[in-house]
Amino acid sequence: MALFFQLGSNALSNMSGRHKHAALAINRAGPTQILSNAAIHSSGMRAIITVAKSSPGAQSDVATAPMSILITGKPALPSPPLASILKPPQGPITGVQLVELHKRFKKLQNGSDVRGIAIDGVPNELLSLTPGIAFFIGFSFARWLKSKQEKAPVSSAVTLADTSVPPVRVSLGRDPRLSGPMLEAALVSGLAAAGAEVDTFGIATTPCMFYSIVATGNYNGAIMLTASHMPFNSNGLKFFTIDGGLEKTDITELLQGATQACAEAGVLAGEPLSENAYLLRSALAVNPGQVKQVNFLPQYAAFLQDLIKKGVASKDSYHFPLSGLRIVVDAGNGSGGFFADQVLAPLGADTRGSRFLDPDGSFPNHVPNPEHPSAMASGAAAVREASADLGIVFDTDVDRSAIVDSSGREINSNRFIALMSAITLREHPGTTIVTDSVTSNGLTEFISKLGGKHLRFKRGYKNVISKGIELNKSGEECHLMMETSGHGAVKNNWYLDDGSYLAVQAVIELVRRRLAGQGDISVLLDDLKEAAETGEVRIRITDPDFKPHGQQALQKFHDYVVSGKGGADWSMEPVNFEGWRVFVDEGEGRRGWILLRQSLHDPLLVVNMESEIKGGRQVAAERVLSFMKTECNNLPLDLNSLEAAAAKNL
Numbered sequence: 001m002a003l004f005f006q007l008g009s010n011a012l013s014n015m016s017g018r019h020k021h022a023a024l025a026i027n028r029a030g031p032t033q034i035l036s037n038a039a040i041h042s043s044g045m046r047a048i049i050t051v052a053k054s055s056p057g058a059q060s061d062v063a064t065a066p067m068s069i070l071i072t073g074k075p076a077l078p079s080p081p082l083a084s085i086l087k088p089p090q091g092p093i094t095g096v097q098l099v100e101l102h103k104r105f106k107k108l109q110n111g112s113d114v115r116g117i118a119i120d121g122v123p124n125e126l127l128s129l130t131p132g133i134a135f136f137i138g139f140s141f142a143r144w145l146k147s148k149q150e151k152a153p154v155s156s157a158v159t160l161a162d163t164s165v166p167p168v169r170v171s172l173g174r175d176p177r178l179s180g181p182m183l184e185a186a187l188v189s190g191l192a193a194a195g196a197e198v199d200t201f202g203i204a205t206t207p208c209m210f211y212s213i214v215a216t217g218n219y220n221g222a223i224m225l226t227a228s229h230m231p232f233n234s235n236g237l238k239f240f241t242i243d244g245g246l247e248k249t250d251i252t253e254l255l256q257g258a259t260q261a262c263a264e265a266g267v268l269a270g271e272p273l274s275e276n277a278y279l280l281r282s283a284l285a286v287n288p289g290q291v292k293q294v295n296f297l298p299q300y301a302a303f304l305q306d307l308i309k310k311g312v313a314s315k316d317s318y319h320f321p322l323s324g325l326r327i328v329v330d331a332g333n334g335s336g337g338f339f340a341d342q343v344l345a346p347l348g349a350d351t352r353g354s355r356f357l358d359p360d361g362s363f364p365n366h367v368p369n370p371e372h373p374s375a376m377a378s379g380a381a382a383v384r385e386a387s388a389d390l391g392i393v394f395d396t397d398v399d400r401s402a403i404v405d406s407s408g409r410e411i412n413s414n415r416f417i418a419l420m421s422a423i424t425l426r427e428h429p430g431t432t433i434v435t436d437s438v439t440s441n442g443l444t445e446f447i448s449k450l451g452g453k454h455l456r457f458k459r460g461y462k463n464v465i466s467k468g469i470e471l472n473k474s475g476e477e478c479h480l481m482m483e484t485s486g487h488g489a490v491k492n493n494w495y496l497d498d499g500s501y502l503a504v505q506a507v508i509e510l511v512r513r514r515l516a517g518q519g520d521i522s523v524l525l526d527d528l529k530e531a532a533e534t535g536e537v538r539i540r541i542t543d544p545d546f547k548p549h550g551q552q553a554l555q556k557f558h559d560y561v562v563s564g565k566g567g568a569d570w571s572m573e574p575v576n577f578e579g580w581r582v583f584v585d586e587g588e589g590r591r592g593w594i595l596l597r598q599s600l601h602d603p604l605l606v607v608n609m610e611s612e613i614k615g616g617r618q619v620a621a622e623r624v625l626s627f628m629k630t631e632c633n634n635l636p637l638d639l640n641s642l643e644a645a646a647a648k649n650l
């Protein structure tokens with residue numbers, strides 16, 4: 001059960017006792033702004049006030065150093081009469097109002113996830129994922145699950161007032177974001193208001209949420225509250241059923257359902273207060289028996305331990321296969337710290353020298369993102385400082401990972417896909433490996449030399465995984481689906497997008513090689529040819545209706561290349577699933593490429609480039625710029641980034 005209130009800056013003067021004391025202490029600590037969200041969990045009797053210190057001297061007014069403060073005490077809010085809970089505050093809403101309401105929900109869709117701004121105070125970043133919104137999304141998910149169970153239309157499954165239907169069961173986890181507890185409580189209320197029974201896991205990982213469904217058989221659905229590597233003020237939701245992560249179309253349906261639930265409650269677009277007032281009332285209606293806290297991570301960690309034990313299958317040391325090894329984890333203060341303490345250490349690994357294992361939603365050390373140079377540099381430094389045998393770098397919610405070998409060599413992106421391909425192809429000779437569209441020529445060659453087939457598909461981990469599933473269904477064996485971002489799924493792991501599973505495979509490989517005296521894990525990469533330079537330039541499409549402009553630019557690029565206008569050394573790659581990838585003959589057997597594509601979610605054209613010559617990336621940027629200036633001058637494109645890339649070597 002959870003209670004809510006909105007805390008505006010006026011609230012300070014209305015506070016009393018300990019609450020006021022703490023809030024004033026925050027103010028005394030420096031120029032601060034109390035943000036507009038706060039939550040009280042009545043179970044723990046604690047309040048979290050999220051604040052952001054603003055630094056007036058800084059170039060922008062962007063909040064730095066967010067922090068959350070726990071205040072213990074009793075919530076002072078009176079319980080409203082139950083009857084008022086279910087009575088919409090106003091009459092039926094009009095069609096126009098419904099459209100406006102739906103816009104609010106719709107803009108939260110980020111492919112197959114939900115993403116929004118959950119903490120106020122960063123200039124130009126408006127709050128969009130509020131507790132009110134989360135409440136109705138939770139409600140809608142429970143109703144959606146129910147409708148799937150009954151094979152009924154979503155709208156008829158449950159009404160807002162109806163808690164008598166048999167419950168669906170949902171597990172709910174979160175990453176350490178500051179807005180996590182507040183949104184968790186809102187989701188719980190929404191789920192429970194639709195009759196769901198909810199187990200909250202607290203800090204958990206995305207793969208662990210899916211695992212909770214398949215391993216226990218207890219849950220119809222799971223939700224992970226996370227915005228992956230996004231800044232502290234973002235948050236988001238990933239949803240699972242027994243069939244895996246929800247698809248884009250499911251999320252659209254879910255958000256439509258949330259709009260409908262909002263409308264049923266009589267909540268109008270742009271009315272946060274009535275929305276939150278409704279939320280408060282509904283929260284009070286939740287039967288406490290419907291919600292319980294479950295410490296699930298140890299069960300999941302035991303599963304990962306078991307995979308390592310069975311994978312290594314050491315006769316001498318079955319229970320401690322990692323003894324004698326030093327393995328460090330850099331969790332970037334996300335959810336991945338458990339991997340060191342609850343997976344590696346109990347198997348005998350020495351994990352001293354691991355970094356940033358403690359969850360901290362302000363991410364004070366580096367972005368938890370294995371695609372980001374700062375995260376990889378930190379992981380590599382951890383390995384070197386500890387003279388470790390292996391380093392593992394996770395993203396915030398542990399659906400992505402990368403590794404570092406014992407020399408401190410960073411193995412992410414193409415290298416990590418190559419390493420996983422080598423392991424996979426040994427066990428499944430000839431298998432197809434699906435990747436995103438920006439992988440290197442070297443990777444394709446590497447996979448083919450090992451007897452595998454590389455299908456370079458589209459950006460987006462969900463696209464990559466769905467393609468692999470589709471291939472298997474059609475009779476083409478595909479055991480590995482991986483994106484350069486560090487997302488990866490394996491057929492034998494329920495096709496689950498799972499950074500911890502990839503890390504487990506790397507650990508098993510390390511031990512097996514050690515036992516067989518085969519040298520370091522990165523020996524597997526000896527045949528991987530690497531480009532001299534790689535780069536990405538993102539070009540903004542300035543018209544809000546950006547898609548058609550992007551498509552026009554792509555068509556023009558296609559025509560430019562195939563007509564030979566681009567130059568005799570440019571030729572179109574024979575197979576393209578997204579945008580147009582151009583092969584660049586760089587002479588003396590050297591081969592570069594340029595891919596022009598539209599961003600998956602953003603109003604951007606993206607140029608990805610790779611060259612085997614030093615300075616080749618800059619030349620490629622100059623030539624794409626020249627194309628844009630001559631052929632796309634009627635399109636609303638902001639070429640500043642491309643001009644900068646063409647003017648200097650990035």
Ligand SMILES: O=P(O)(O)OC[C@H]1O[C@H](O)[C@H](O)[C@@H](O)[C@@H]1O
Binds near residue numbers: 461462485600
């Ligand atoms: O198309 P882009 O803007 O490069 O973004 C593409 C990325 O979008 C999201 O973050 C997905 O989670 C990633 O899987 C994908 O790679």
